[in-house]
């Protein structure tokens with residue numbers, strides 16, 4: 663990010679800039695935490711319900727047992743710790759007040775989007791694992807679990823055919839999707855890399871987690887920034903409760919399906935099929951069923967918050 667543009671707490675903010683910052687002391691007071699605790703390079707906000715851990719100069723944020731990436735780093739300047747106001751509003755607030763974020767939303771139609779298909783095989787991993795086949799199986803299993811809960815669930819493809827990215831979210835729009843979940847497996851040139859990561863749309867004015875420029879544009883998907891955080895959190899946590907693997911965190915990217923989604927949306931990378939042991943797991947039906955259960959549980963956790971009482 664452009665540190666020259668950082669406005670520190672205490673300076674008079676004019677128009678809302680995503681880069682304005684808020685101190686952890688202010689956040690602690692607002693959400694009923696005690697004073698931030700010092701732990702080496704980290705600062706911790708702790709209450710009886712939640713523990714939030716910030717690291718100086720890093721975007722990494724640990725919320726209870728889950729790793730998330732802020733849009734901008736936590737900074738420690740002159741002993742004042744700050745995060746961007748954007749992250750305070752769109753990441754911390756929904757995590758700390760989930761019901762207030764989604765209460766009353768009517769979630770009836772879920773669109774699951776198995777990545778790739780047809781001539782686009784996606785990644786091809788160890789033991790001849792094809793991403794396009796594995797994601798379709800996981801999506802169908804998640805669909806069946808969610809249908810059993812009385813939800814209407816549509817798949818952007820239910821067989822092995824090619825479907826362009828733009829069509830995936832236009833179908834979601836046409837079907838009146840209330841939530842959109844794109845399902846993928848990951849690949850890396852480094853075969854030792856493993857684990858699950860979850861993506862939500864990068865926010866305007868910030869670079870994506872993996873780098874690139876700070877894009878100032880507001881995309882359709884950014885209208886759901888708060889809800890994207892919450893959906894990403896429940897899905898990521900849901901999967902990690904079901905399968906034992908590395909938590910690579912909830913990250914930001916401007917993938918086309920996330921930019922153009924007509925509703926809260928996430929993209930799941932359910933493991934690296936270029937990693938020998940993770941590919942071996944993906945071959946197993948039980949593992950794919952566990953991932954599907956994690957996805958369905960994550961969606962049901964999100965829906966439960968829409969139904970909570972004030």
Ligand SMILES: [Zn+2]
Pocket residue numbers: 777778784785793846847
């Ligand atoms: Zn993919």
